[in-house]
Amino acid sequence: MKILRIGLLRGNLEIKQFLRQRESVVFTLAFPVILLFIFGSVFKNTIAPGVTFSQYFVAGMVASGLVNTGFQQLAISIPISRDFGTLKRLRGTPMSPISYFIGKAIVVTAAMLFQVALLLGFGALLFGLQLPTSGLLWLRFTWLILLGSACSTVLGIAFSAIPKSGRGASAIVSPIVIILQFFSGVFFVFSDLPKWMQSFAAIFPLKWLTQGMRSVFLPESFATREAGHSWEIGRIALILIIWLIVGTVLSIRTFKWSEE
């Protein structure tokens, strides 16, 4: 299948490009780890029996790592490629757009896996993060990662149609991501946030992803401290799937190869 083969080749090329851009490596991969160090070192308080804030925070950072490497990275890098004319040139070749998206999905997945491994490693070593012990939890972790990254990728591609220029992209995308992180219970305990913030965050996938990650990394007893007094696993899956569908449809319909 030529489309798939070219997609894999593009993935390989995209990974090369990604690794050669030092700033992107530092910002997308190392930044969450740095944040983990800062928050983990400052907030050592216990938020529930047997649960420290740094454990809570790592779960949130794993979730927002998916948003950083997927949504944020794509929503910024695609408008830049559009500015450079790279996308227009690709559009002029017999390469299928699907191969382009496959390539993007590959580089995003590689970056995500790397980042998740870094966060889990540092979290477990330094901040008492307990890795899941049951197969069921690992299974849940796997589908959360897969669904979350797919969601993040398609929403990043869809959002790339909004910034008018590559230079403006970062200014639009980064604040959105940071605000969502604050609202979704990454930097604060979600159930402590004002109600309106909670309701607002509940529209978007990050809140559900962080909740899902907490269900993997925090003790079962913590479920009662959640806003819905349970992990709401079924609802998490449903909301992520809805966003995945919305993102896929939007990316296909609104993707712009050039700014006319």
Added chain:
Amino acid sequence: MTSQRAAISITGLRKSYAGKEVVAGIDLEVKPGEIFAILGPNGAGKTTTVEILEGYRSRDAGDVLVLGEDPANPASGDRTWRDRIGIVLQSVNDAGDLTVAETVHHFAHYYTRAKNPDMVIDLVGLTDKSNSKIATLSGGQRRRLDVALGIIGSPEILFLDEPTTGFDPEARRAFWELIRSLRDEGTTILLTTHYLDEAEALADRVAVINKGKVIEIATPELLGGRAQASATISWSETGVLTSKVTKNPTKFLLELASRMDGEIPDLTVTRPSLEEIYLRMIGEL
């Protein structure tokens, strides 16, 4: 030539943006294997026309065939059609973290009849830069890389949009040689330019476009009635520089020679340059 199907044919092409007609009824035909130049001032509709041919833009009216297919919706499928064309855009400015060789080798995978990537790199004169990152290339070298990516798929038609902007004279001549060699291999080339010397040096035929319309299509020698245009003869007679504009310069020269004794001092015979003809055509002179 007439028995061969046109490589490109355009009839009654129109395109407006926000109520302003940028292409106002263009008809032209490009024969297989020729270098066809579209000349025109900025905003004449050159790029819009070419981008319609390349399948980047939609049109409001008219018929367009490129290699016998409608670029907006090729009957054989968009990718099959694109496999047969090559495009060198006006400004591609990749982030440049890949090397020349990596990029050209990668693009070769897109095409079914790809040329040998190392040969193409050699052809555009970038062998020395093969392992350099694109970011380190000069403007002219980048442009040559653009051409390498445009021709890697052995295109039957190559679109070149103002290819030598920013080249030094030596690089331009080398580039022209490259384009001629592609033509000699049978590639049809559609070139837009605002350099008259480029059109004159390269093109088999030239279309002058202004305000969205074709003013004339001719060989560079015949454009704007250049061959029949009046010549200006100037010379010195009794120490005074004199000149005469005539439609029959040979006849006048013979008379002049018989009138003057021996060499005619300061003699020049000039016809309008392509530039003068062109400026007159687009109403700037």
